[in-house]
Amino acid sequence: AQKITQTQPGMFVQEKEAVTLDCTYDTSDPSYGLFWYKQPSSGEMIFLIYQGSYDQQNATEGRYSLNFQKARKSANLVISASQLGDSAMYFCAMRESDRDDKIIFGKGTRLHILP
Amino acid sequence: GAGVSQSPRYKVTKRGQDVALRCDPISGHVSLYWYRQALGQGPEFLTYFNYEAQQDKSGLPNDRFSAERPEGSISTLTIQRTEQRDSAMYRCASSQPPGDTEAFFGQGTRLTVV
Numbered sequence: 581a582q583k584i585t586q587t588q589p590g591m592f593v594q595e596k597e598a599v600t601l602d603c604t605y606d607t608s609d610p611s612y613g614l615f616w617y618k619q620p621s622s623g624e625m626i627f628l629i630y631q632g633s634y635d636q637q638n639a640t641e642g643r644y645s646l647n648f649q650k651a652r653k654s655a656n657l658v659i660s661a662s663q664l665g666d667s668a669m670y671f672c673a674m675r676e677s678d679r680d681d682k683i684i685f686g687k688g689t690r691l692h693i694l695p
Numbered sequence: 696g697a698g699v700s701q702s703p704r705y706k707v708t709k710r711g712q713d714v715a716l717r718c719d720p721i722s723g724h725v726s727l728y729w730y731r732q733a734l735g736q737g738p739e740f741l742t743y744f745n746y747e748a749q750q751d752k753s754g755l756p757n758d759r760f761s762a763e764r765p766e767g768s769i770s771t772l773t774i775q776r777t778e779q780r781d782s783a784m785y786r787c788a789s790s791q792p793p794g795d796t797e798a799f800f801g802q803g804t805r806l807t808v809v
Contacts, residue, residue, distance in 0.1 A: 584737075615797055625738075625786070625800035671737050681726060682751050683788075683798055685737040 582606065584672050584686035592692045593662050600647070601657040601689050603672030609633075614655040615673040615683065616646065618666075625671075631655060667693045697721075699801035701787050707807045708777055716772045716804045720789030727770050728788040728798060729762055738786055744770060777808045 585604045593599040605614065616628040631639045631646045639646045647656040659666055672686045700719040708714050720727050726745055730738035740754040746767040755761070759777075764770040774781055784805050788798035 617800075623784070624802060625788075627797040627799070630797055669735075680751050681745070682740055682743050682754075683728060684740055685730075687737045688735075690735075 582686075583684045584674055586670075586672055586686040586689050588689045589687075590690045590692070592694055594694050595662060595664060597662055599659045599662050599666075599691065601659075601670050601672075601691065603655045603657065603686060605653050605655060605672070605674050607653075607674065607676050609676045611677040613675045613677060614646070614648070615675070616644070616655075616657045617671045617673060617685075618668045619671065619688075620665075620668040628670075629657070662693050664693050664695060667691060699787055699789050699799050701785075701801035701804050703804060704802065705805045705807075707809060710777060710779060710808055712777055713773065713775045714777055714806065716774075716785050716787075716806070718770045718772070718787030718789075718801060720768065720770070720787070721799055723791075724789035724799075725767075725792045726790045726798070727764055728790075729770070729772050730786045730788065732784045732786055732803070734784075741772070774806075777806075779808045782806055782808045 612633045614631045618626045629639050629641045629644045631648045638648050643660045645658045669688045669690050671688045673683050675683045702717045728743040729741040732738045742752040742762050744764040747764050759775045762772045784803045786803045788800045790796050790798040
């Protein structure tokens with residue numbers, strides 16, 4: 581069964597608009613961490629944001645925020661005021677801390693920002 | 696080192712040959728992960744280490760794939776008797792002691808089996 585599900589293979593968004601990238605996860609562990617990574621066309625993997633399962637508040641890093649809805653097992657990435665440079669693949673990932681520490685990735689969403 | 700370093704960056708090999716891919720993690724990082732990434736797909740977990748101990752190798756596709764990290768630093772992923780389906784980007788990542796920390800990725804090794 582998929583541990584991380586990203587249902588949007590691709591998205592097109594107008595520059596300066598906000599965008600939400602969906603991620604749902606599946607775990608029975610009470611302790612886990614959720615990550616978002618960006619992969620531009622250059623191929624590098626860039627860490628964006630982290631949310632721990634016990635964190636009371638949603639994580640924010642600059643224009644990035646993570647909309648963490650624990651009961652729904654949802655960890656959507658919100659990018660505010662999108663820029664052309666945000667065009668990239670975005671991956672949601674999870675580490676199940678109680679089981680082991682491997683990090684599992686979703687299939688990704690390709691985001692295109694339109695000028 | 697300043698970042699995770701992988702070598703070689705590109706490797707072309709003939710079918711049936713063995714290849715060894717190297718990963719030099721960030722100094723002091725305890726956890727080291729190996730992933731395989733096909734074009735347009737997410738990284739597929741292969742195996743990971745804490746120090747020199749291989750904690751989980753459930754993602755290794757078959758017994759032609761093996762990995763080691765003998766001194767708890769540099770790791771080698773070895774593919775024996777390569778097949779064309781092994782062609783992919785192989786990525787290494789490292790992180791601080793397990794916990795609330797992200798993994799930092801190397802630039803990967805692009806393996807092409809001809």
